[in-house]
Amino acid sequence: MTLAVLGPKGTFSCELAEKIREEHEEILLYPTIRDVFTAVLEKNIRGIVPVENSEAGGVGETLDGLLQTECSITAEYYMPIRHFFVSRYGTDEISVIYTHPQSHEQCSVFLRSLKNISLIHTSSNAQSAKEAASVQGSAAVTTESAAKLYGLSILKKDIQNAQNNTTRFLEITAGVSKPNDLEKCSVVIIPRENRPGLLYGILGIFARRGINLTRIESRPSKEGIGRYVFFIDFETNRGWQETITELKEITGVKELGCYRKKEAA
Amino acid sequence: MTLAVLGPKGTFSCELAEKIREEHEEILLYPTIRDVFTAVLEKNIRGIVPVENSEAGGVGETLDGLLQTECSITAEYYMPIRHFFVSRYGTDEISVIYTHPQSHEQCSVFLRSLKNISLIHTSSNAQSAKEAASVQGSAAVTTESAAKLYGLSILKKDIQNAQNNTTRFLEITAGVSKPNDLEKCSVVIIPRENRPGLLYGILGIFARRGINLTRIESRPSKEGIGRYVFFIDFETNRGWQETITELKEITGVKELGCYRKKEAA
Structure with missing residues (x-):
């Protein structure tokens, strides 16, 4: 087994990799997050990437990697950040x-x-x-x-402003997501058109099924200023898969995977 | 008149400042965006800060400055980015x-x-x-x-990936926003509680009045992972001020200003 993470040695990503590595698992270090995604795809190994920090916000390079490559999320980790x-x-x-x-x-x-x-x-x-x-x-x-x-x-x-400073990391693997019944799922909404009320309509599909969104984050679609895609994380409940079907009737949707929180022992 | 921007000399912020400066207006350079906000407040001058790029996304430091200081937005500029x-x-x-x-x-x-x-x-x-x-x-x-x-x-x-690469900049000045009837307004939604469907309810208030949202971006509330505030930009129409009143009944709202797009001649 091999684990791809952002280097060099001494970064928070490396510290997490050391904690969660399996016995005899090798850690490979890459200079950018984009290189971690490429390694996961080309070598068919698992990777660890930071996705959001409680102070600094979303990590754009990771969101772009999820949008643009065929990697899926298979777990999430929460790591306390100490400076x-x-x-x-x-x-x-x-x-x-x-x-x-x-x-x-x-x-x-x-x-x-x-x-x-x-x-x-x-x-x-x-x-x-x-x-x-x-x-x-x-x-x-x-x-x-x-x-x-x-x-x-x-x-x-512990010189950080907030003592509860935390970074959320994702475990990613190669391949398209297979729907299952784990706790949490992530999707990215890729609007086919830029019409008023579209986001409201999308959130309504979740709301009518009582599905709790844990996060929504916009990113540029890279098609010009003012055009966005929306990353949505939600907690699964019975029938959540019909939500995806319903979403696909009104917008482009890329499923990023369903997963469970794992402890960084 | 004085204009505060992010330095050093040679940055895109500086290039924009050179284009939009008024005759005899002095440009002051600061090492961080946070320092630009502080200068605007302490010296009572106008400042220019980048807020989003069509490839790289939102500028967290600017959003945090808008949330945490008593600066208002008084204009926006769109600058083509050439590398x-x-x-x-x-x-x-x-x-x-x-x-x-x-x-x-x-x-x-x-x-x-x-x-x-x-x-x-x-x-x-x-x-x-x-x-x-x-x-x-x-x-x-x-x-x-x-x-x-x-x-x-x-x-x-022009070695940039996208030939339409654009950065949106905001002009900021000291003081609380005075509502008026300019084209576009910005608010930040500061949820008092973390309840399912809150964001859906908020977007519904805009949708029912036919108000077009041009942008929504989440930022960490800095109160722990999974807690967010939401920056919303919208186009004004008749009666938009009642929208703000209605929003305030269900959530915390900070008005960031109403403004017009200006040309960087």
Whole structure:
């Protein structure tokens, strides 16, 4: 078995992969989320991708991958996100902090409290730690595993604004979704036309069957500004499959899979 | 008059600001969108912020700024987005390309066609140009103005996947929105509770009055995973103000302003 995730080593995706890997399961690291989708399809392996964070919102690259490739969702994971302030130096000696822009946003209160220190944005939490390990008088906002990997000392832990900061990850596998009766399903609504009231009509189909939507997120359809597709997650109940049939009468629908929440032990 | 925008010099925000500035109007550059909101409030000036792109989707920092500060929307602008492939070297001599992650996504087809060249992500399109101007054998994906600013030659223009790639920008000013009868209004729905069918009920209020929604986008409420607020843009018609009154009976609503589309001459 092989598991594809977003690298480099030390990212939150890697930390989750380490927790959920099966015995002897190999972890393959890819530089972008799009590369994880490609690996899942070409090597027929499972992949783990982040889909939304409770502070920063939806992950566009993952939603686009679900829309554009023939991957299905087979499970979801919820991972508490803990940010660490780390350095090889004491707090007084630090003049620059490396941080990923999303981590900056998620730790903005703590970072604003530090005076006269400049912030430099990086491409990943692992990259922030790597920079802090090599640049004199620098520190990083990063993960616990990246701090260990680069031999940095923890100056302060849990510097995130919200202590319940959580990222939801999806497990994806190659192939078209097979409907079943698991707890939750995801679909993407691809409107054939841009008419007033269409979204209202779509939500009405769910509402009349008492189906609870847990999330709705719009994404550009890539056909020009003002054109959207809608990702909808919902809890299944008896007869939910007829909902899909009814939806398909009024709009384009791509089924993304039905799945269960799994614990990241 | 003063105009606050996202810097550094050479970003798309700057290019728009140069086009729409009034005579003698000074442009102030800020390192983050959040800083633009703060400047608008503290200096009582107008600001320009990107809110959505036809390929990459919504700009979370701008939506959060609208939700969390007392700024109102006073106009919208649509700017065609053109990406340029630039370097001090010939195509054969290039071994590395600097690109902002969103520009990478928006130019993915062209970038994939280049073989054996590594990509390095940066924090802005201007930063990409700056790196390409100083690192041997490198190139950048950037704006036309940044290419000029750093003296880089254009190897290929319009390398974006979609030729109709467009970013929508908002003009913001300090103060609470005063309802008026301009073409378009924006509100954010802040649900007081997480009950099934609430969003359906909200869209019904618009639908029954024949009001056309031009956009709906969810954002995390920052109160934990699975809790959202909804940004809604709609076209005004006679009696739209009663819609707001009706909405307020069932949910929290923050009015973000009514405005008109302006041309970026």
